[in-house]
Amino acid sequence: MEGCDLSNVSVVDNALSLQNKIAAIRRAGPSKLQVIADFDGTLTKYMVNGRRGQSSHGLLRQENPEFDAKRKALYEYYHPLEFSPTIPIQEKTKLMEEWWGKTHNLLIEGGLTYDAIRESVANSAITFREGVVELFEFLEERDIPVLIFSAGLADIIEEVLRQKVHRSFRNVKIVSNRMIFDDDGRLISFKGKLIHSLNKNEHALDMAAPVHEHLGDVDGVIDDSASVKKRTNVLLLGDHLGDLGMSDGLDYETSISVGFLKIALDIY
Incomplete structure (x- = not known):
């Protein structure tokens, strides 16, 4: 093309x-x-620049890479469900609540700091x-x-x-x-x-x-x-x-x- x-x-x-x-x-x-x-x-x-830009969730990098991997695993599981044409909206809404809730818990459990937010934004592909x-x-x-x-x-x-x-x-x-x-x-x-x-x-x-x-x-x-x-x-x-x-x-x-x-x- x-x-x-x-x-x-x-x-x-x-x-x-x-x-x-x-x-x-x-x-x-x-x-x-x-x-x-x-x-x-x-x-x-x-x-x-020819590549997928990052979201405000996706750009975030915690000091502990283990928690980044856990959040990525949640994304890979829930993201296809978000756009599934076969899941009723009420069920899909509950799945989104689960996804966001689990993600927020990982940010807290992983000890996210505001310094990590500053650094993540500085190194991000978001514009x-x-x-x-x-x-x-x-x-x-x-x-x-x-x-x-x-x-x-x-x-x-x-x-x-x-x-x-x-x-x-x-x-x-x-x-x-x-x-x-x-x-x-x-x-x-x-x-x-x-x-x-x-x-x-x-x-x-x-x-x-x-x-x-x-x-x-x-x-x-x-x-x-x-x-x-x-x-x-x-x-x-x-x-x-x-x-x-x-x-x-x-x-x-x-x-x-x-x-x-x-x-x-x-x-x-």
Whole structure:
């Protein structure tokens, strides 16, 4: 498939409907708009330099390689089940809860430290899609909130922003699995409800923390949770069918969903 590049190809089911939605969002203005985005494979690239990019879970390396191997074994067992077309959704949801729960326990048992997170991100093959930083800047200038909703790890997402972008955005909040560390920087537990790939929804908004608070910025937050819920026009970005549920609990007027196709091409 010489010269094949699908990075700029888009497929629209109903072009007229899309144009009508765009017009409605423009008429309502920035004060009614919010962006809800998945992180891994959506804001970040699926392919990096011709190879599969890493996720916020996948890039993590513990000081004890034994626990990396155990987490990899869980991935190899559960990942095919996640995309199985024959497993009912309720059963699949329980399997995802098992997978994430076991993985989090291994991180605690293996004595994960924040220093290991910093080093893992520094050595990772993870990068943002072209235009993501510019999009965040554009939205920040217009006081449009961005909710990053991820089944990954909030602390790693923040470290990726710190190391790859070198700044934070006062309009960005993260809803993800957040770690709790002791005074020595060692992981001891996780905060709040477990978020996996099939239970994303905006009922977990109370877990959101502004990125700037963790990266050391002192500016105020543009929106609190209540005002975000009043923004009834939504741009939803994801790469998994489960991401369609990220706006559940939000009484929106107009919603545009954008799906990013995950594909690896062999170039002959």
